[in-house]
Amino acid sequence: MMIIRLIILVALVGLLIFAYRKLTGSGQSENKQANNPAAMKKCDQCGIHLPQEEGCKHKDHFFCSNEHMQAYLDQHPDERD
Ligand SMILES: [Zn+2]
Structure with a gap:
């Protein structure tokens, strides 16, 4: 049972990171802002x-x-x- 919880937790964390990156924009747009201060x-x-x-x-x-x-x-x- 514990291993299933662990897999779900890892999947959730991965999904959160993916959603966070999508919301905040990719590294490319960050570089674009830095190049144009x-x-x-x-x-x-x-x-x-x-x-x-x-x-x-x-x-x-x-x-x-x-x-x-x-x-x-x-x-x-x-x-x-
Ligand atoms: Zn002056």
């Missing part, structure tokens, strides 16, 4: 981190706002175009 960039003027699409870029530099880009360029005239 919200790209956080650091403002070269104040050091704050924010998503890339919310700031502005100048050459290799990134800034949280136009004001900080302007302030940075005022301090680093050689970085201007």
Whole structure:
């Protein structure tokens, strides 16, 4: 009798793992999310981190706002175009 319970238990655990993986998605979709995170960039003027699409870029530099880009360029005239 014990061996039958053990087999049922193993089958149930296997079924739970299968259902869990199906619900949470395969490893492929997890990798897809990891490859496409919200790209956080650091403002070269104040050091704050924010998503890339919310700031502005100048050459290799990134800034949280136009004001900080302007302030940075005022301090680093050689970085201007
Ligand atoms: Zn800033």
